Amino acid sequence: MNLRAVIKNAYQALRQNTRRSILTMLGIVIGIASVITILSLGRGFETYTVKNLTATNEKNVAVDVVFSPSDYEQFESNKMRYFSDEDLKFIGQIEGVEKVAYVKADDKFLRIDLQAADKKISKNLGFVAGDKDAIEVGRTISRDDIETHQKVAIISRDTAKDVNPDVNKVLGTGVDIKGELYQIVGIYKGGTANLFDMTPDVKIPKTTYQYYANSEGNPTQIKVTIANDYKPSKVAQKVIKKLEKVGISRNFGEYSTFDMSSLTDGIGKVLKMLTFFISGIAGISLFIAGVGVMNMMYTSVSERVKEIGVRRSVGAKRRDIRNQFLVEGLMLTMSAGVIGYIIGYLVELVISIFLPFKVSPDLFTISLTLVITIAIGLVFSITPANMAARKDLVEILR
Template identity: 80%
Template sequence: MITIIKNAYQALRQNMRRSILTMIGIVIGIASVITILSLGRGFEAYTIKNLTASNEKNVAVNINYSPTDYEQFSTNKMRYFSDEDLRVVRDIEGVEKVDYVKSDDDFLTVELQVAAKKITRHLGFVKFDKERVVIGRSITPEENETHQRVAIISRETAKDINANQDRVLGTGIEIKGELYQIVGIYESGSSGLFDMNPDVKIPKKSYQYYTNNEGNPTQIKITVASDYKPSKIAQKVIKKLETVGVSRNFGDYSTFDMSSLTDGIGKVLKMLTYFISAIAGISLFIAGVGVMNMMYTSVSERTQEIGVRRSVGARRRDIRNQFLAEGLMLTISAGVIGYIIGYLIALLVSAFLPFKVSPDLFTISLTLIITIVIGLVFSITPANMAARKDLVEILR
């Protein structure tokens, strides 16, 4: 085998210019695929990280508690979640950490009754100097201090309530058992995958006062351990709380299934990355044809060499392995160069993007597999042709 590899290297070196030109096609194809895969996987990780709305390394999900009668909790004698609830949840397999969600987290979900159906919306708190109200008015600091039940909503939420947005002003929406009057409609701004803008905004002190949320959080945050599916862990937690939760008989537990959203978006991004990579990989097929053409030319030019080797004892299998080794050496060398170039390009591009790329086992393995397959597929026919050459015909 060592002798075959040495001979393959010498044969490729004798035709250095032709070998380099043949390798260029493979280098371009591999570099294109690796660049797209690296950027795609980096973007996927960045998207999932931002969608979790958590600074934790692992995915976090929130468990909400909605009491059926808020009056029972108004005196602060009853708690939505207890320390015992947290201890029980912490013992569930797949839960790495569990904490109360304080009102300072400013990221809550509420169910709004619209016509005959309920819709889930993000609830936020008013920032008095940053609101862009386009219809009606904004909420004043005085209303916050005096615990007024007023709200402003986004255009999209207003359209869900009534197609005529002007008629929405003055109507009420129920939030956590309290009726809030809509006084303004604002532009939600550039809401995207990485910027979860609230759909409804109310005074923070009003929310804390009427829901008794300041010292009695209505949400807990579950940090899911790696290798566990967040949606399944969230359902386990809810089932456990419905069985032993301290307030299980006075309300319902639920979760905004951000994990399912991230799972779906992750799959879409992954399939999109693979699809674009497959299109870029078409150039690899063209490069493979170039490898086959080079190998056919090499076999034709080295007919006498094949005859000499056969006459001194080389078997057909040795001749076949010789040319297969040349094809593999050519493609694997080009694959390694293409991987390095592709990764460097992805690294350079990511310097101007909000995420970074890093080499991983998947792309390295993919490069190795692709180059081996190209080398074998497009070299096997010329190698077999060389092995089947008739020794008597060659010497004649």
């Protein structure tokens, strides 16, 4: 029996029990629609989150490279430089580097390492610009502090907890910034504590930082802009290796990098695993629907014993009978899979209207739909099909 005839017979057999076929398909439709909706929305949210985390005012992603000297006193006289023009020249020759420039002291944020409880924590350093911060404990930085280059600092509540779980004991203590000890005079609430918040963790007077850190004429940080189609983390590793070989200050400290992509890589993986986990829970309904397919196929085999006997008596082989029932199962599940995919896609489009991101079908979800429906059709139809093929002709004719 050729494939065309098998498909035609399978269609006629399913059509004879239309109501039962539709009810059996319903479970698969719901399961596929749920999985597709969750996967598409999850992948859309993952893309949206990563895009917002890496968003900058520049067209390309930028990586900050920081030099931390082992002894700050060596650099205080300005006779030793953290980075040189030659360093920038070598970095600019690295594949994937669009441009490189010094980070000036008037930049909005700098990255610093703070010593807290026998460990270093990386925080954003900002400068007081005359605005009034919402101080929770202590006081704000005054105009006199700014004009007289006082070594005072205010820190966010989250940073204070990193330094000491009892934030009330942090006030009046010192925090080391670029080798200088700044006294903490106030604790402010900080940002909204979400992934997109870039509020400074530590604020100090800009004039004090420039006076003691010599950052205006001797930047401790450079910004490397990454070219399109290059992974920032890999280019940053090349930059660090280059500086460790030819950097002017390579023997007097350590080079380190900070780029948002290193954070977003981890966040993307977590979101992806969470999406797959939730989809797996929704996919349990597919297993239940598969049991329904098997039950229908067993019933179909029992009801069509005479048909099997007639076909065997006119020359049909066991594999012909097996293939007949397998094709029926596959036709049932694949039809349900296509309908489920369409419904899932329409549902996700409606939901995305109320979300800040859009979803669209991709090759992964289409392939997943195809694989799942074929797997359900094969796994839950093979046993009933084998049972039909093993029917003894003599027993049937009795």
